[in-house]
Amino acid sequence: MSERPNVLVTRPIMDAPLAALRARCDVTVHENVSGIPREELLEVVAGRDAVITMLTERVDGEFLSAAGPSLKVVANHAVGFDNIDVPACTAAGVLATNTPDVLTETTADTAFALLLAASRRLGEGERLLRTRRPWIWGPLMLLGQDVHHKTLGIVGFGRIGRAVARRGRGFGMRILYSNRGPISPEAEAESGAERRELPELLEEADFVSIHTNLTPDTRHLFDAAAFARMKRTAVLVNTSRGPVVDEAALADALENGEIFAAGLDVFEREPQVEPRLLALENVVMIPHLGSATVDTRDAMGLLAVENVFAALDRRRPPTLLNPEAL
Secondary structure, three states: OOOOOEEEEOOOOOHHHHHHHHOOOEEEEOOOOOOOOHHHHHHHOOOOOEEEEOOOOOEOHHHHHHHOOOOOEEEEOOOOOOOEOHHHHHHHOOEEEOOOOOOHHHHHHHHHHHHHHHHOOHHHHHHHHHOOOOOOOOOOOOOOOOOOOOEEEEEOOOHHHHHHHHHHHHOOOEEEEEOOOOOOHHHHHHHOOEEOOHHHHHHHOOEEEEOOOOOOOOOOOEOHHHHHHOOOOOEEEEOOOHHHEOHHHHHHHHHOOOOOEEEEOOOOEOOEOOHHHHOOOOEEEOOOOOOOOHHHHHHHHHHHHHHHHHHHOOOOOOOEOOHHHO
């Protein structure tokens, strides 16, 4: 029997991290890009020393029990970890990790791209051209909202939220932020942002960009009442977690003109999307591409692999979520 560690990777990852992993471990990669069915996952996880998971895999007591006592680490290939029951991992003596930092700037780029596309109606313009219908320029054609020198409200002022703030400053925007806890005076001074409670931020901001974690408190944080507080010219952007937004309420707000537009990278019941949103012209939607660049996905994979190696070596993984499990 091989003495090399036995690792499961639940979805294909980039070549460089996979090569590093295979140089040291026996690796099984689940090749179905649509995801690994739950029943199959519970079978193939048995006896593994480590698992590199995606946001689509639920890591809970059932998963940990199926894996058995050999499992040392679950390395989530994402900055978010709402798919992982961290206390259950701790109780089982399994280390849990994620991949923060390496995707901060890339995800902030995506958020600002959605902000620009939604505010300037770029999706509508592209769709118009692709129909090949005759058109001619006119002063009233596809009028959008200016971005420069407007007010940007950021909900969740962590690494990615502050990176979006830096981009906003480049457009001469005034920056407001709402956050569960206080940030350091240095971080606030560097960002030039003004703190607001969420209701005040929604009332003042021309653009609202969401960067909060998904928790029981933030699920449907953006509901009908939240949209009613926003300006009719406001644009909502979500690159955090889909369930933070009530998609049915968002569709109502967009249909009724309560807000101007939305840019979405994540969805409440991903990969399903609220059908009414798909029918609306004033929504820009992309399929969870926030960190989807070659460089960033390489970095995420390499960090996940380093977390695995550290756990196998009985070292502290670089981005450990449950140090009490050490």
